[in-house]
Amino acid sequence: MFKVLTFNNISARGLDRLPRERFEVSSEIQQPDAVLLRSAKLHDWAVPETLKAVGRAGAGVNNIPVEAMSERGIPVFNAPGANANAVKELVLAAMFLAARNICPAWAFAQTLEGDDAAMNKQAEAEKKRFTGFELPGRTLGVVGLGAIGVNVANAAKALGMNVIGYDPQITVRSAWNLEAGVRRAHSVDEVMAAADVVTLHVPETDDTRGMINGSRLAAAREGLVLLNFARAGIVDDNAVVAALDAGRMRSYVCDFPSAALKGHDAVVALPHIGASTNEAQENCAIMAADEVRDFLETGNIMNSVNFPELVLPRNGSGDRLTVANANVPNMLGQISSAVAEAGLNIADMYNKSRGDLAYSVVDIDGKLPGDVVERLRQTEGVLAVRVIE
Ligand SMILES: NC(=O)C1=CN([C@@H]2O[C@H](COP(=O)(O)OP(=O)(O)OC[C@H]3O[C@@H](n4cnc5c(N)ncnc54)[C@H](O)[C@@H]3O)[C@@H](O)[C@H]2O)C=CC1
Ligand SMILES: O=C(O)C(=O)COP(=O)(O)O
Numbered sequence: 001m002f003k004v005l006t007f008n009n010i011s012a013r014g015l016d017r018l019p020r021e022r023f024e025v026s027s028e029i030q031q032p033d034a035v036l037l038r039s040a041k042l043h044d045w046a047v048p049e050t051l052k053a054v055g056r057a058g059a060g061v062n063n064i065p066v067e068a069m070s071e072r073g074i075p076v077f078n079a080p081g082a083n084a085n086a087v088k089e090l091v092l093a094a095m096f097l098a099a100r101n102i103c104p105a106w107a108f109a110q111t112l113e114g115d116d117a118a119m120n121k122q123a124e125a126e127k128k129r130f131t132g133f134e135l136p137g138r139t140l141g142v143v144g145l146g147a148i149g150v151n152v153a154n155a156a157k158a159l160g161m162n163v164i165g166y167d168p169q170i171t172v173r174s175a176w177n178l179e180a181g182v183r184r185a186h187s188v189d190e191v192m193a194a195a196d197v198v199t200l201h202v203p204e205t206d207d208t209r210g211m212i213n214g215s216r217l218a219a220a221r222e223g224l225v226l227l228n229f230a231r232a233g234i235v236d237d238n239a240v241v242a243a244l245d246a247g248r249m250r251s252y253v254c255d256f257p258s259a260a261l262k263g264h265d266a267v268v269a270l271p272h273i274g275a276s277t278n279e280a281q282e283n284c285a286i287m288a289a290d291e292v293r294d295f296l297e298t299g300n301i302m303n304s305v306n307f308p309e310l311v312l313p314r315n316g317s318g319d320r321l322t323v324a325n326a327n328v329p330n331m332l333g334q335i336s337s338a339v340a341e342a343g344l345n346i347a348d349m350y351n352k353s354r355g356d357l358a359y360s361v362v363d364i365d366g367k368l369p370g371d372v373v374e375r376l377r378q379t380e381g382v383l384a385v386r387v388i389e
Contacts, residue, residue, distance in 0.1 A: 002296045003050075005032035007040035010057055011278075014285020018293055034292045036285070039063055039272065047072065052386065053295050055288035056305075058083060058275055059147070062204040062231060066306050070357055073324030073384025075295060075307040079287035081147035086280035088151035090273065091199055091229050094253035095140075095156075098197070098225040100132035103268050136160030141195030143188055143211070144202035144230065145170050145178065152199055154179045166191045192216050197225040204231035214239040223250045229274045232256035240267075299361050299388055307359055308352035315348035315363040320388040321373075326381040327358040334379055335360055342372045357383075 004018060004025045014036070015025050025036075034053040035042075041063045042054070054064060056078040069076050097103055108126060112119040140156040142149045145167035153163045157179045166185040167174070185191045188211060191198060198220070202208045212226065212235040220226075226249065228235050235252075237260040243249040244266045252261070257269040275284065287303070294300050299322035300311045307324070314320065321339070325331045332351055339346055344366045351360040368387055377385045 002033045003029045003031060004034045004036055004292065005029040006036045007042075008038035008057075009281075010036050010038065010289075011281040011285035013282040014057060014287075014289040017286055017289040022297075023293070033296055036288055036292060037063075038275075038284075047074075052384070053077065053292050055292040057281075057284040057288040060203055060231060061305050062233075070306045071383065073357075073382075075301055075304040075324075075359075077288055077291040077295070077302075077304050079284040079291075080303055082283035082287045083275035083277075083280035084147035084151050086277040087148045087201075087229055087274040088155060089277075090255070090270075091148075091152050091227055092155055092159075094227050094229070094268070095135070095197055095199075095225070097268055098227075098251045098253050099135060101130040104265060105130040138162070138196040139164060139194055141185070141191035141198040142166070142182075143191055143198065143200050145174050146201060147174075148229075149199075149201035150174050150177045152201065153182050157181060161197075164191055164194050188216065189219060192220040192224075194221075196221060196223070197227065199227040200230040200234055202230055202234060204233045209233045210236055212236065212239070214242065217243040217249060220249070222248060224248070225250050226252045226254075228252070228254040228256065232258065237261050297388070299386065301359065306354070307357060308354040310350055310352045310359055310361060312348060312350040312361045312363070316365055318344075318347065318364045318366045319368045321360075321362040321364060321368060321376075322384075322386045322388065323360045323362070323376065323382060324384040325358050325360075325379075326383065327353045327356050328381050331358060331381055332360065335362065335376065338372050338376050338379075339364060339368070342369055344368065 002023050004023055006027045018025050031048055031050040033050060036055045036057060038057050043065050051074055054069060054074060054076045056064060058079055061076060061078055064076055066076050112122050139162040142153045142165040145165045153165055156163050164183040164185050166188055217239055237258050240252045241260055241264060251266045253268045255270050255272050255274050257271060261267045261269045291303050299320055301307050301309055323335055344364050346362055347365050348363040373385060373387055376382055
């Protein structure tokens with residue numbers, strides 16, 4: 001029986017992928033084999049010795065201490081693209097909100113008083129304050145052309161916008177999915193200088209934290225609309241407020257409320273609802289649950305942010321040994337020697353590395369003795385060993 005601890009509200013459709021005769025799933029488990037979570041912060045969580053996998057039912061993993069998990073040989077899985085449409089739709093909504101001053105116009109309309117005729121008179125008299133702009137011919141700058149950025153860029157093209165995008169590590173898949181005619185920028189600064197609306201779709205990392213700061217905003221076009229549905233830390237809120245107050249920026253629409261932004265007329269800060277659709281929650285939960293289940297049951301790895309992708313069909317009915325280790329010389333030799341010294345044959349084997357980590361799956365003709373497994377666990381450089389019967 002595998003024990004899966006849940007943080008946050010994980011869609012039942014995802015949890016249903018874990019058959020209860022083999023998986024105990026609860027938010028109260030003490031010694032979990034795996035964790036399924038959304039935005040809960042794991043940085044201060046005391047990682048239990050029993051933990052073998054982490055499944056993020058979403059895209060961003062900045063709430064998870066990925067490096068510390070790697071050091072323990074624990075793969076962290078996520079759900080790439082599973083909520084991209086949900087975020088794209090909210091980003092489009094944000095762009096329309098900003099372009100047509102919908103929030104201040106609505107707030108004004110709610111203050112109207114008197115009978116219908118009086119309300120109508122005030123509305124007609126004041127509506128010029130909310131004159132907006134149309135999107136065709138305007139330029140959208142997209143920073144980060146992954147699952148979400150590509151969707152947003154393509155939708156903006158379909159709305160008649162010019163689109164300029166920046167992503168120094170764009171994948172072949174994203175490049176294929178991108179509409180023709182999206183212009184390639186070579187820096188964030190180039191995007192800021194060219195765009196009327198800038199939207200951010202990068203993960204929060206040491207490289208992207210504080211990416212949009214005072215000097216970048218100063219170099220932006222007059223009247224910039226900035227959209228941030230990526231992470232709070234990517235934008236310096238105080239710099240945004242200063243640019244709005246100075247009249248250089250038109251508006252900021254984001255998914256991350258903060259004290260600095262609270263109450264500002266030109267800011268709409270939503271409560272992190274980018275992925276909060278039933279569809280996205282289901283997609284993410286199903287994907288993360290499937291990945292975690294597959295790893296626990298077979299040792300195979302798909303969509304991990306720290307481990308290599310590795311899928312080996314089971315060969316034979318003997319034990320399957322999985323080893324996560326530091327990516328240094330002679331590890332594979334030690335693994336196969338340990339099996340050979342036990343007088344056992346290797347039926348099949350697959351080894352892959354990613355950065356400082358390597359991972360091997362070894363199908364054995366027979367049953368591995370406990371002392372061999374223990375010796376492997378104690379081997380220098382070995383991070384995690386499992387035997388799947
Ligand atoms: N508001 C919300 O509820 C949600 C927010 N997000 C946030 O959006 C981020 C992006 O999500 P996806 O598009 O699904 O991820 P993704 O991994 O498909 O795309 C991220 C892209 O950013 C690029 N990138 C990384 N560093 C960059 C840099 N310095 N400059 C330009 N590009 C850079 C990568 O090459 C990659 O193509 C997530 O990491 C998460 O933080 C994601 C889903 C929901
Ligand atoms: O997938 C992401 O990166 C998100 O930010 C969505 O977060 P959530 O799962 O809605 O708490």
